[in-house]
Amino acid sequence: MLAYLVRRIAMMIPILLLVSVIAFSLxxxxxxxxxLVILGPEAPMETVEALREQMGLNRPLIVQxxxxxxxxxxxxxxxxxxxxxxxxxLIVQRLPATxxxxxxxxxxxxxxxxxxxxxxxxxxxxxxxxxxxxxxxxGQSIPHFWLGIMLxxxxxxxxxxxxxxxxxxxxxxxxxxxxxxxxxxxxxxxxEAAVITRYLRASLLEVLKADxxxxxxxxxxxxxxxxxxxxVRNALxxxxxxxxLQIAGLLxxxxxxxxxxxxxxFGRLIVDSIFQRDIPVVQGAVLFAALMVMTVNLLVDIIxxxxxxxxxxxxxxxx
Amino acid sequence: xxxxxxxxxxxALSLSVAFAxxxxxxxxxxxxxxxxxxxxxQQQQQQADQPQKDVVINIALNADxxxxxxxxxxxxVDRQVFQSxxxxxxxxxxxxxxxxxxAEKWDISPDxxxxxxxxxxxxxxxxxxxxxxxxxKYNFDRMLNKDFPSPRKSEINAVxxxxxxxxxxxxxxxxxxxxxxxxxxxxxxxxxxxxxxxKAAGVDFLNNPVGTGPFKxxxxxxxxxITLVRNESYWQAGLPKAAGIxxxxxxxxxxxxxxxxxxxxxxxxxxPSRQVPTLKTDSRVQLAIHSSLQYQGxxxxxxxxxxxxxxVRQAVEAAIxxxxxxxxxxxxxAVPAYSPFAPGTPADDGTPLPKxxxxxxxxxxxxxxxxxxxxxxxxxxxxxxxxxxxxVIQQMLADANIKVTIEQEEFGQLLDKLSKKDYDMAQxxxxxxxxxxGNIYAFVVTGMGxxxxxxxxxxxxxxxxxARKPNDMADRKPMYAEAMKILHEDVPYIYLWFPLNVKxxxxxxxxxxxxxxxxxxxxxxTK
Numbered sequence: 135m136l137a138y139l140v141r142r143i144a145m146m147i148p149i150l151l152l153v154s155v156i157a158f159s160l161x162x163x164x165x166x167x168x169x170l171v172i173l174g175p176e177a178p179m180e181t182v183e184a185l186r187e188q189m190g191l192n193r194p195l196i197v198q199x200x201x202x203x204x205x206x207x208x209x210x211x212x213x214x215x216x217x218x219x220x221x222x223x224l225i226v227q228r229l230p231a232t233x234x235x236x237x238x239x240x241x242x243x244x245x246x247x248x249x250x251x252x253x254x255x256x257x258x259x260x261x262x263x264x265x266x267x268x269x270x271x272x273g274q275s276i277p278h279f280w281l282g283i284m285l286x287x288x289x290x291x292x293x294x295x296x297x298x299x300x301x302x303x304x305x306x307x308x309x310x311x312x313x314x315x316x317x318x319x320x321x322x323x324x325x326e327a328a329v330i331t332r333y334l335r336a337s338l339l340e341v342l343k344a345d346x347x348x349x350x351x352x353x354x355x356x357x358x359x360x361x362x363x364x365x366v367r368n369a370l371x372x373x374x375x376x377x378x379l380q381i382a383g384l385l386x387x388x389x390x391x392x393x394x395x396x397x398x399x400f401g402r403l404i405v406d407s408i409f410q411r412d413i414p415v416v417q418g419a420v421l422f423a424a425l426m427v428m429t430v431n432l433l434v435d436i437i438x439x440x441x442x443x444x445x446x447x448x449x450x451x452x453x
Numbered sequence: 454x455x456x457x458x459x460x461x462x463x464x465a466l467s468l469s470v471a472f473a474x475x476x477x478x479x480x481x482x483x484x485x486x487x488x489x490x491x492x493x494x495q496q497q498q499q500q501a502d503q504p505q506k507d508v509v510i511n512i513a514l515n516a517d518x519x520x521x522x523x524x525x526x527x528x529x530v531d532r533q534v535f536q537s538x539x540x541x542x543x544x545x546x547x548x549x550x551x552x553x554x555x556a557e558k559w560d561i562s563p564d565x566x567x568x569x570x571x572x573x574x575x576x577x578x579x580x581x582x583x584x585x586x587x588x589x590k591y592n593f594d595r596m597l598n599k600d601f602p603s604p605r606k607s608e609i610n611a612v613x614x615x616x617x618x619x620x621x622x623x624x625x626x627x628x629x630x631x632x633x634x635x636x637x638x639x640x641x642x643x644x645x646x647x648x649x650x651x652k653a654a655g656v657d658f659l660n661n662p663v664g665t666g667p668f669k670x671x672x673x674x675x676x677x678x679i680t681l682v683r684n685e686s687y688w689q690a691g692l693p694k695a696a697g698i699x700x701x702x703x704x705x706x707x708x709x710x711x712x713x714x715x716x717x718x719x720x721x722x723x724x725p726s727r728q729v730p731t732l733k734t735d736s737r738v739q740l741a742i743h744s745s746l747q748y749q750g751x752x753x754x755x756x757x758x759x760x761x762x763x764x765v766r767q768a769v770e771a772a773i774x775x776x777x778x779x780x781x782x783x784x785x786x787a788v789p790a791y792s793p794f795a796p797g798t799p800a801d802d803g804t805p806l807p808k809x810x811x812x813x814x815x816x817x818x819x820x821x822x823x824x825x826x827x828x829x830x831x832x833x834x835x836x837x838x839x840x841x842x843x844x845v846i847q848q849m850l851a852d853a854n855i856k857v858t859i860e861q862e863e864f865g866q867l868l869d870k871l872s873k874k875d876y877d878m879a880q881x882x883x884x885x886x887x888x889x890x891g892n893i894y895a896f897v898v899t900g901m902g903x904x905x906x907x908x909x910x911x912x913x914x915x916x917x918x919x920a921r922k923p924n925d926m927a928d929r930k931p932m933y934a935e936a937m938k939i940l941h942e943d944v945p946y947i948y949l950w951f952p953l954n955v956k957x958x959x960x961x962x963x964x965x966x967x968x969x970x971x972x973x974x975x976x977x978x979t980k
């Protein structure tokens with residue numbers, strides 16, 4: 135297990151390097167002079183040129199990359215070109231809100247999806263299955279910005295039960311934090327729930343046909359035990375894979391929810407920085423996002439072995 | 454298995470890049486939603502009563518202010534926050550008349566070269582140091598310092614010397630007369646930063662701003678919010694009224710509006726024009742619609758392509774119906790434009806709008822040898838409103854056999870292409886300045902940074918430079934009028950509409966002042 139972890143973590147290094155090269159190339163391929171974007175249309179040309187020089191943008195690309203890589207390896211992600219704040223600080227500032235939103239989204243999704251997935255699989259072909267599947271399809275199809283706005287209209291404007299924005303950190307004001315998290319978590323959770331429901335239903339249907347389920351039933355176990363203890367546990371493997379990908383996507387991909395509910399999250403940091411051509415922030419944030427995605431994937435692989443004892447984390451050849 | 458993991462990572466990453474590319478634009482800097490000349494009397498100029506200890510005013514801004522140092526600031530949105538943190542030497546009232554602020558009074562020599570300011574006494578910076586003549590001199594030195602990246606340099610390059618006469622008197626001598634000088638000092642170049650704090654922080658002052666204004670900087674979360682608290686020792690007795698101001702960056706207009714309606718926000722800096730009619734009867738919102746200094750229109754590339762021919766440019770202008778455009782897209786949140794000088798501002802000469810004339814447009818094209826029509830592209834930055842404007846123009850020009858292809862370019866790319874003159878026609882406007890010079894000079898004079906059309910006309914250069922000299926607007930106005938005649942003939946830019954300021958306030962917000970520069974003065978705000 136330990137050897138496996140070490141190997142997996144060592145493998146992250148070349149991937150991170152590759153990601154940094156890709157991120158660096160992409161941001162330089164996007165047209166738009168960072169100096170001009172930062173200074174805006176109101177700046178005289180000589181100021182723009184001076185800023186280019188000051189930001190080191192006149193150096194060859196390979197030199198710019200090497201210099202960035204050098205300081206990153208020493209733990210310095212650099213400073214924002216726009217407002218000179220340290221990139222590491224910006225990432226740390228933005229991370230809690232996104233992590234919290236991702237966790238709540240996943241909670242909402244699980245609470246909806248697990249019972250719904252099991253129920254629709256067990257009652258396959260019934261009206262309930264049909265209603266559940268349509269609901270899941272609907273949840274997967276509606277854009278979450280639309281759902282977000284609808285939730286605000288209903289719960290903030292008409293019923294006045296929940297705030298439409300106003301994120302504060304949990305440790306500053308836990309109640310306000312949780313209240314502000316409900317609508318965004320539901321808006322994104324609905325979609326994740328739909329995806330997980332569909333995976334769980336399909337996977338469970340497959341498992342329910344398996345021999346050992348028939349055996350379990352044949353030896354007289356109650357249907358509840360057969361399903362919950364034998365079938366669901368086995369059906370969870372593909373669901374976990376899907377959920378892992380979903381969570382990984384959420385960490386960088388909540389930008390629309392963050393925009394609608396004005397949550398200071400990680401997704402908005404990346405998007406805003408791309409629009410501002412704030413190269414060090416984009417690079418630092420993308421690198422960090424890659425790190426998070428890989429970590430989540432690793433965690434999912436570890437959870438596999440906990441859920442299904444048949445899966446052993448091999449330290450030798452690829453599993 | 455390994456391969457699959459790698460591809461998972463790549464998929465997740467490319468997704469995060471993809472949403473970034475297709476995602477919503479962070480609000481283009483010069484594009485503001487417009488409104489109605491007969492502004493309803495929303496504002497209630499409140500008399501000084503007890504400051505309210507617990508009231509925090511939440512103000513939404515359409516973009517994140519990048520640099521909180523007036524001398525390094527490049528984005529317009531920065532200026533909203535500066536209104537709270539910094540005082541200026543002078544300020545505008547709601548009629549754009551210059552009023553005392555940190556300077557109590559001033560005297561201008563008859564030749565327009567020497568400005569002597571008498572400074573207010575007993576004013577302290579937020580760090581406890583004194584505001585005096587030395588501080589003013591330091592501020593000018595800072596802006597003019599060659600090694601300090603200040604975009605203000607070009608605004609005050611007429612300044613020759615700044616002398617401290619005594620502790621509370623400063624004498625500024627100009628190299629040549631510059632009629633717009635005082636109005637420059639009512640903006641970022643006239644904002645006075647604490648010399649002690651600025652020296653200590655260097656360029657990083659932009660994250661630790663210290664001024665003399667009604668509110669002190671507390672903290673910021675990049676891209677999200679800027680929090681200010683009351684300056685307890687503000688020089689204006691009884692002000693500010695609120696205990697704090699929070700500026701929130703909200704890029705989506707509809708999100709802004711619902712948060713105003715739900716009470717999470719108290720003031721929003723723009724209101725979607727489509728919503729204005731219904732909001733008039735919405736008890737959760739007060740609308741403040743008043744004139745602005747902005748203009749919007751089309752840049753025409755005079756250096757290459759079909760539009761290098763003056764007749765083709767004239768044909769484009771003749772085919773556009775400004776009134777219809779404004780009516781369709783903006784309703785009552787904009788008025789048609791035929792110059793860069795907003796209605797009611799000093800240089801506005803009231804030249805009537807030209808009527809749309811499709812036959813004239815066709816005739817002009819024929820004279821240019823393009824009787825069969827021309828094809829040109831129109832670049833706009835992506836937003837639903839810009840898309841709508843482009844489509845209306847496309848249809849109008851189609852009637853005159855001018856085929857327009859609409860190209861959406863993200864704002865940064867659009868600016869890049871404009872400055873490289875890599876376009877035919879582009880929709881980019883200007884945020885406006887109180888002095889007419891700030892709305893025309895850099896846009897039409899040969900070789901200037903904002904002259905995106907590549908236009909050059911010695912007569913215009915001469916008129917623009919002459920119009921900078923006299924102090925009396927009556928002497929300057931005829932020169933601007935003459936320049937406009939030439940520009941209407943040469944058409945490097947087609948002025949289309951003046952957006953109005955449309956701000957939304959919560960139902961109980963008081964003390965809002967409607968100033969055409971669009972800046973929200975915060976010292977009187979309460980709720």
